[in-house]
Amino acid sequence: MPETVAFSYAANLDPLNGLYATGFLGIAVSLFGGVPATVAGAAGAVAMVMPPITSGTGSLSYLTYAERLQHLFVAVTIAGILELLFGILGLSKLFSMIPRTAHIGFLNGLALMMFISQKTTLEVCKNNTMRFGECEIAGELKWMSMSSPTTWVTVGLILMTMAIMHYFPKTPYIGHLIPPTLVAAVISVGFEFIINRPLLGYDVRTIGDTSPLNGGLPAFGIPKFGDVQDWGVVFSTAASIMAVGLFESLMTLQSVVDLKKEQLSQRATRKECIAQGIGNILCGFFSGMGGCSMIAQSNGNVLNGALYRLSSFVGGMCTFLVVFFASSVIEQVPVACLTGILLVIVIHTFYWPSLKLIFRVKIEDAIAIILVTVLAAAMNLAIAVIVGVVWQCLVNGWQSGCQLTFRTGMEVVPVVNAHADHDLRTHSEEAKIYYLQGQLLFSSVAFFRELFDVLHDPNVVILDMRDCVFVDFSAVAAFREAAERYRDAGKTLVACNLDSQSLTLLNHDFGWDSVAHIQIAMPDSGPLHQLHVPSPNETITPYHAAGL
Numbered sequence: 399m400p401e402t403v404a405f406s407y408a409a410n411l412d413p414l415n416g417l418y419a420t421g422f423l424g425i426a427v428s429l430f431g432g433v434p435a436t437v438a439g440a441a442g443a444v445a446m447v448m449p450p451i452t453s454g455t456g457s458l459s460y461l462t463y464a465e466r467l468q469h470l471f472v473a474v475t476i477a478g479i480l481e482l483l484f485g486i487l488g489l490s491k492l493f494s495m496i497p498r499t500a501h502i503g504f505l506n507g508l509a510l511m512m513f514i515s516q517k518t519t520l521e522v523c524k525n526n527t528m529r530f531g532e533c534e535i536a537g538e539l540k541w542m543s544m545s546s547p548t549t550w551v552t553v554g555l556i557l558m559t560m561a562i563m564h565y566f567p568k569t570p571y572i573g574h575l576i577p578p579t580l581v582a583a584v585i586s587v588g589f590e591f592i593i594n595r596p597l598l599g600y601d602v603r604t605i606g607d608t609s610p611l612n613g614g615l616p617a618f619g620i621p622k623f624g625d626v627q628d629w630g631v632v633f634s635t636a637a638s639i640m641a642v643g644l645f646e647s648l649m650t651l652q653s654v655v656d657l658k659k660e661q662l663s664q665r666a667t668r669k670e671c672i673a674q675g676i677g678n679i680l681c682g683f684f685s686g687m688g689g690c691s692m693i694a695q696s697n698g699n700v701l702n703g704a705l706y707r708l709s710s711f712v713g714g715m716c717t718f719l720v721v722f723f724a725s726s727v728i729e730q731v732p733v734a735c736l737t738g739i740l741l742v743i744v745i746h747t748f749y750w751p752s753l754k755l756i757f758r759v760k761i762e763d764a765i766a767i768i769l770v771t772v773l774a775a776a777m778n779l780a781i782a783v784i785v786g787v788v789w790q791c792l793v794n795g796w797q798s799g800c801q802l803t804f805r806t807g808m809e810v811v812p813v814v815n816a817h818a819d820h821d822l823r824t825h826s827e828e829a830k831i832y833y834l835q836g837q838l839l840f841s842s843v844a845f846f847r848e849l850f851d852v853l854h855d856p857n858v859v860i861l862d863m864r865d866c867v868f869v870d871f872s873a874v875a876a877f878r879e880a881a882e883r884y885r886d887a888g889k890t891l892v893a894c895n896l897d898s899q900s901l902t903l904l905n906h907d908f909g910w911d912s913v914a915h916i917q918i919a920m921p922d923s924g925p926l927h928q929l930h931v932p933s934p935n936e937t938i939t940p941y942h943a944a945g946l
Contacts, residue, residue: 399417399420399579399717399720399728401442401579401695401736401739401740401743402416402417402419402420402439402440402717403416403417403605403728403731403736404736404737404739404740405440405441405442405445405740406440406445406687407515407518407608407733407736408442408445408446408512408515408516408740409440409445409446409448409449409452409687410448410449410452410453410454410534411445411448411452411467411470411687412531412609412611413605413609413611413728414611414612414616414685414721414725415440415467415685415686415687416439416440416445416686416687416689417440417717417720417721418616418681418684418685418686418687418721419439419440419681419686419687419688419689420438420439420440420689420714420717421439421686421714421715421717421718421721422677422680422681422684422686422714423438423439423440423674423677423678423680423681423686423688423689423690423714424437424438424439424710424711424713424714424715424717425677425711425714425715426438426673426674426676426677426680426714427670427673427674427677427691427710428707428708428709428710428711428713428714429673429707429711430669430672430673430676431669431670431673431691431707431710432651432665432666432667432668432669432670432673433651433654433655433658433660433662433666433670434705434706434707434710435654435658435696435699435700435704435705435706435707435709435710436650436651436654436670436691436696436699436710437691437692437695437696437698437699437710437713438647438673438674438677438689438690438691438692438710439689439692439695439714439717440686440687440688440689441643441646441689441690441691441692442508442512442740442743442747443508443642443643443645443646443690443779444639444642444643444646444687444688444689444690445687445689446508446511446512446515446642446779447635447638447639447642447778447779447780448470448635448639448687450631450634450635451466451469451470451473451631451632451635452466452467452470454534454536454537455537457628457631458627458628458631461627465625465627468621468622468625469626469627469628469631469632470635470687471619471621471622471681471682471683471685472621472622472623472626472632472636472682473632473633473635473636473639474621474636474639474678474681474682474686474687474688475621475678475679475681475682475683476632476633476636476682477635477636477637477639477640477643477678477688478674478675478676478677478678478679478680478681478682478688479675479679480636480637480640480675481640481643481644481671481672481674481675481678482671482672482675482676482679483675484640484644484671484675485668485669485670485671485672485673485674485675486668486672488664488668489671490644490648490664490667490668490670490671491664491667493644493645493648493667495787496645496783496786496787497766497786497787497790499763499766499767499770499786499790500766500770500782500783500786500787500790501649502749502752502755502767502770502771503766503767503768503769503770503771503773503774503782503783503786504645504770504774504779504782504783504786505747505748505749506748506749506752506767506770506771506774507770507771507772507773507774507775507779507782508747508774508779509744509745509747509748510748510771510774510775511774511775511779512740512743512744512747513741513744514775515740516737516740516741518534518539519552519556519603519733519734519736519737520541520542520549520552520553521539521540521541521542522539522540522541522542522603523538523539523540524538524539524540525538529607529608529609529610530603530607530608530609531608531609532609547598547600548600548601548602551594551598551600551602552602552603552734553734555586555589555590555602555732555734555735555738556734556735556737556738556741557738558585558586558589558738559582559586559734559735559737559738559739559742560738560741560742562578562581562582562585562738563578563579563582563738563739563742564742566578566581566582574701577698579739582735582738582739583731583735586731586732586734586735587730587731587732587735590602590604590730590732591730602732602733602734603732603733603734604729604730604731604732604733605728605729605730605731605732605733605736606726606729606730607733608733610729611721611725611726611728611729612725614721614722615722616684616685616686617684617685618683618684619683619684619685620683621682621683637780638778638779638780638781639678639688641779641780641783641784642690642779642780642783643674643678643688643689643690644671644674644690645783646690646691646692646693647670647671647674647690647691648667648670649693650690650691650692650693650696651666651667651670651691653693653696653697654696654697654700657697657700657701658700658705670691674690674691677689694743694746699713752767752771755767756768762793765789766786766789766790766793769782769785769786769789770782770783770785770786773785795839795840795841796841798836798837798839798841798842798869799837799839799840799841799842799843799845800841800842801836801837801842802834802835802836802837802838802842802845802846802866803834803835803836804832804833804834804835804849805832805833806830806831806832806833807830807831807833808828808829808830808831809828809829809831809860810826810827810828810829811826811827811828811829811858811860812826812827827856827857827858828856828858829856829858829859829860829892830855830856830858830859830860831859831860831861831862832849832850832859832860832861832862833862833864833865834861834862834863834865834866835865835866836865836866837866837867837869838866838867838868838869838873838876838877839868839869839870839872839873840870840872840873842873843872843873843875843876846873846876846880847876847879847880850880850883850884852883852884852887852889853887855884855889856889857888857889857890858889858890858892859884859889859890859891859892860891860892860893860894861891861892861893861894862894862895863893863894863895863896863897863900864894864895867897867899867900868896868899868900868903868904870903871903871907873900873903874903874904874907875907877893877904878907
């Protein structure tokens, strides 16, 4: 719960919005999720993509806070619908395309975003008559004075919380029974109201000082789709919530099944997408901020002995019970405590080995890690991951294209010429053979075009494709272009030893009627000296792809 409140502030939202999301998502994922014992709620990764809508300095800053909140609920609902569709259509397999470099950049960028979001802990209102939450919405904040004792008490409380988070789990007997976040919250409240305020008088801002929690049942309300004033921002935020949420959720599932020594199935990922969709749609209708499954909490749940769905269900229900009956207690927690908790999460989220890794891996992979990290921190987690995938695809395409090689040879082959009376007259002719090796695709087409010496090649040219494969339409188009060049020069091109994939691509291409002097030698047609090579002067039937 302290983490949920912290993530709510990171998203510029009231803590109740985060607590409602944790309750609904916890129950939905416990009942319908793909892997038992998975914990879901208001997650930091999802919270980090919401400020463009919720922030007073974001894309919708010209709207009131209530109007921005309605835009968020519309975005969360749309994200839930998209997640449902991903699950129903089985599109979760697309996330398997995300390279490891993007995973690392995602974690590093998320850590940096959460770290930057905590700067408000060391800020105060310019107007002392307003609550901090109201000042934040109005953009009326300033840095705390370095000479103020309250500043250093706040910093000390942050450091104390971080120390508790680090050392308490190592305490014998009880360290693995009680969550360190709960211990940190209790000790922070005790310090603030037993020592700091009565004895020192340097009040540290609490959740209640920031914005009061009016605990109670979440009110049902259909998001106001008709009042949306900027669908571009809403759809981009919804897509980001969906992409980032599913990405972290599937990473969570993999982590949980690894701990349980199980195998993650495609069926489990589809169920998880559906559960996330149900949970986020409920959040949109009941004033929740949305979220996803969370790695750290799920791992902790399993390590504490949870194996089935009951633990996750109880977690969601207890969140609602605390909101209903103990919201006044939550209000007493110092915000500095939440910052300390989040900073520990930041430390554990950042992939520290990447600082060495970028100097040891290939330059392309190092660029991918840095690129995703920087874009995630500066722009958006979803955009950063997409850019990382595109970058890796471009690198792989370029490298595959560079692997295309060739060698040439000369061989005497029989040439058959048919007369009108169908008598055959055969003679031998020297042919040039191009032996290709590698993949012919869009990135190797330029090299493929340059390797032919059409002007000086003999009348018969043979392409031996035994060690080469057509990958895409660009390869077929380049092959046809080469055939047309030889046709225009009055020469014959013969391609042999094409595999089934290359023949299939040829079969789906059009335009071969314009190519006269080309023959496709079918598989198992024998060695080169047994091929039927038409004479350049022979009128032959053009190659028809559909006849393969």
